Amino acid sequence: GGVGAGPSSSSGGGPGGAVGGAPSGDAAASLAAAGYMPPAHQVEAAARKSVADCPPFVHLSSRDCAPQLRVEDGPAGRRLTVRGGMRGYRMARATHGVAPGTGAYYYEALVLEPPSARELVSELPPNVRLGRELRRTVQDRLVEEEMELRRKRREREEAVARESGSLPSAGRKKKKTSGGAGPAFGSGSQDRQKLLAGHVRIGWSMRTGDLQAPVGYDRWSYGLRDIAGSRVHDSRREDRWGGEPFGPGDVVGFAISLVRDEGGGGAGAGASGADSSSAAGPPSGGAGGGDRGRQLSRTSHIRFFKNGQPMGHFVVSRGVRHGGEAFDRILPGTYYPAVSVYMGGAVRINFGPHFVHPPRSLPSGMKVRPVSELCTPPPEPDEAVERALKERAFPKKTEEVALRAFKDAVRAEAIIRRECYKNHARRHVAEVRAEREARGLSTGDLPEERVEAGAEEGKSRMKVNVAKRGIAISNGVEL
Numbered sequence: 001g002g003v004g005a006g007p008s009s010s011s012g013g014g015p016g017g018a019v020g021g022a023p024s025g026d027a028a029a030s031l032a033a034a035g036y037m038p039p040a041h042q043v044e045a046a047a048r049k050s051v052a053d054c055p056p057f058v059h060l061s062s063r064d065c066a067p068q069l070r071v072e073d074g075p076a077g078r079r080l081t082v083r084g085g086m087r088g089y090r091m092a093r094a095t096h097g098v099a100p101g102t103g104a105y106y107y108e109a110l111v112l113e114p115p116s117a118r119e120l121v122s123e124l125p126p127n128v129r130l131g132r133e134l135r136r137t138v139q140d141r142l143v144e145e146e147m148e149l150r151r152k153r154r155e156r157e158e159a160v161a162r163e164s165g166s167l168p169s170a171g172r173k174k175k176k177t178s179g180g181a182g183p184a185f186g187s188g189s190q191d192r193q194k195l196l197a198g199h200v201r202i203g204w205s206m207r208t209g210d211l212q213a214p215v216g217y218d219r220w221s222y223g224l225r226d227i228a229g230s231r232v233h234d235s236r237r238e239d240r241w242g243g244e245p246f247g248p249g250d251v252v253g254f255a256i257s258l259v260r261d262e263g264g265g266g267a268g269a270g271a272s273g274a275d276s277s278s279a280a281g282p283p284s285g286g287a288g289g290g291d292r293g294r295q296l297s298r299t300s301h302i303r304f305f306k307n308g309q310p311m312g313h314f315v316v317s318r319g320v321r322h323g324g325e326a327f328d329r330i331l332p333g334t335y336y337p338a339v340s341v342y343m344g345g346a347v348r349i350n351f352g353p354h355f356v357h358p359p360r361s362l363p364s365g366m367k368v369r370p371v372s373e374l375c376t377p378p379p380e381p382d383e384a385v386e387r388a389l390k391e392r393a394f395p396k397k398t399e400e401v402a403l404r405a406f407k408d409a410v411r412a413e414a415i416i417r418r419e420c421y422k423n424h425a426r427r428h429v430a431e432v433r434a435e436r437e438a439r440g441l442s443t444g445d446l447p448e449e450r451v452e453a454g455a456e457e458g459k460s461r462m463k464v465n466v467a468k469r470g471i472a473i474s475n476g477v478e479l
Contacts, residue, residue: 066090084341089214101260114198117141198345205338253305308357384414
């Protein structure tokens with residue numbers, strides 16, 4: 001009869017552990033056997049496993065992802081960070097996509113610091129074969145990192161000796177001015193460090209895009225390259241379209257606008273990427289500028305941003321701002337946020353609803369929505385019970401004990417899913433606030449933080465306990 005205990009197997013039976021707790025062990029077992037309600041501990045375990053496998057918000061899919069990548073759960077199993085290895089570019093896509101005719105959506109990606117050479121080497125398989133230039137670069141980086149570790153170790157030892165009085169301060173100053181503070185790496189070494197840094201390509205992809213390749217490898221995906229800010233589609237790269245290079249610490253934004261009526265363009269006429277005459281350079285001004293802006297608003301296109309500022313070329317004609325598209329008249333289909341990483345590259349995705357750098361300088365009349373709106377938030381427990389009763393349509397002669405057990409089971413799962421979503425929302429706001437404060441940006445549009453006394457970080461405020469009588473919340477309120 002304890003918390004999470006299963007039904008009693010004896011005929012006389014004490015109180016069972018089924019949700020609701022009122023029936024005896026035999027009654028609970030009969031309800032479970034009849035398909036009305038599984039044991040209580042199974043309901044809670046299944047609900048927690050469900051939110052762990054597939055959180056109730058937009059995240060990077062564990063199934064639609066190359067197995068060579070590591071999609072990190074992070075706090076509360078959010079699955080918003082992806083890291084790559086040394087086996088070439090691989091791709092991961094989000095769980096929700098933008099369908100044709102649904103409008104414009106936006107998400108952003110924070111490029112993280114790549115791992116050290118020592119960490120990269122530790123992850124290499126024993127039979128890997130590196131190219132001559134890459135092997136020399138890795139060896140140089142390992143030597144430089146070892147020298148840096150020795151320098152820091154020597155500084156710590158000197159600090160300890162100085163505090164104990166065994167090292168005079170004058171001697172330390174003399175040693176520091178004599179050039180004994182450690183090696184100074186030249187520009188050639190810094191160039192080699194850039195060669196070993198992780199690389200990323202991020203953008204949009206259909207489900208048919210190859211996961212064992214970077215974004216932009218085939219005709220089903222459109223990507224932005226970190227080197228030179230190049231745009232890539234169908235393995236064709238263009239460097240001089242108005243893009244900017246980006247790296248660790250930068251926040252890169254990705255907007256897509258999908259319309260249902262392509263104005264006769266369709267998949268065949270949809271010139272995109274480097275082949276698109278309308279995207280190959282700055283849009284022409286003059287008398288046709290406004291007409292072209294209105295025509296572009298009726299076509300599906302993709303835009304890229306760096307730290308909130310748009311990439312590409314813009315023209316203001318007759319008071320209308322247009323241009324800046326990286327790809328226009330893209331192939332029709334459902335597009336998912338996609339990220340590909342290589343050589344230890346790491347990216348943390350932010351699907352919204354709040355952004356570190358909201359998109360700015362959009363064309364006249366264009367409004368974007370966060371990708372997070374593609375996933376409907378889980379309902380409140382009472383609303384979930386009402387929906388479940390309508391879908392289940394119990395017969396009128398259903399026993400009250402069975403109906404109550406079903407309601408309690410639905411409520412238990414709804415509480416767990418709702419709390420998982422709330423924890424994600426709180427962490428999302430906290431992360432955006434921290435990134436904005438680090439960059440000196442305003443946080444006035446973010447919700448106020450509400451910290452509960454005694455609540456531990458990373459733990460759910462509402463813990464479901466299956467007790468002898470119904471479902472109790474940890475604060476003592478009985479449902």
